Amino acid sequence: MPFRSKETLQVWLDEFAADDAHGTSAAYVADQEPVDGRDSGLVIFPLRNATTSIYLQPIETGAPDWRVTIEAQPEVTELSPEAVYDLCRELQNAAALCAFLQAKSVEHMALRNADTQD
Template sequence: MPFRSKDTLQAWLDEFAASSAGGGNAFVADQEPVDGVDSGLVIFPLANATTSVYLAPMAVGVPDWRVTFEAQPEVTELSPEAVYDLCREITTAADLCDFLQHKSVEHMAQLAADAQD
C-alpha cells in the first residue's frame, strides 16, 4: 500500500509533530520491503520505560493501525512523577496511532476516488 512508504509516513509524522499533540520521538523504521511492499513500521521510543513500543498497520489493504508493547526485559520502578510522564507518552502514542489510522483512511479514499476518474 502506498501509505506505508517511508516518505508518506514521515510526512504524516511531521504533520503530527507540528500539531498541538506533538510527536514525541517517533520515527519510521528502515526496513526491507516484504514482497515489494513497505511495512509501515513506526517506532515510538519511551523515555520512562524499558519496553519497545511500535505502531504498524494491521494488514495489507487495511487502514487500521495498532500500538504494540513488547515484553519488558527488566522491572521498571518509577516515581509518581515518572509514572505521569509515562502516561503522557502512552497517550501521545495512542494519539499518533489514531492520527495514522485517520490519514490512512483518507489516503485510501483518495486512491479510490482517483481510480474512478
C-alpha cells in the same frame, strides 16, 4: 507517493509533530524490507520512562487500521509518581499518533479509490 512508504509516513509524522497539542515525539519510521513489494509501515515510538519499546503498525498490509504493540519488558521498572504521569503522557501521545496514522490511512485510501474511479 506510494502508500506507507517511508517518505509518506515521515510526512505524516512531521504533520503530527507540528501540532503542539501532542507535545514532542521521538517517533520515527523504521527501515524495513518491503512486503510483497510494498512498505509495511512500521513506526517506532521510543519511551523515555520505561525500559520497553513500543511500535505502531498497520494490522495487515493494505488495511487502514493501525495498532500499538508494547514489547515485553526486559527488566523491572520502578517509577516515582511523577515518572508514572510522564509515562502516561507518552502512552497517550502514542495512542494519539496511532489514531492519526489510521485516519491518514483511511483518507489516503479514499483518495486513491476516488482517483481510480475517475
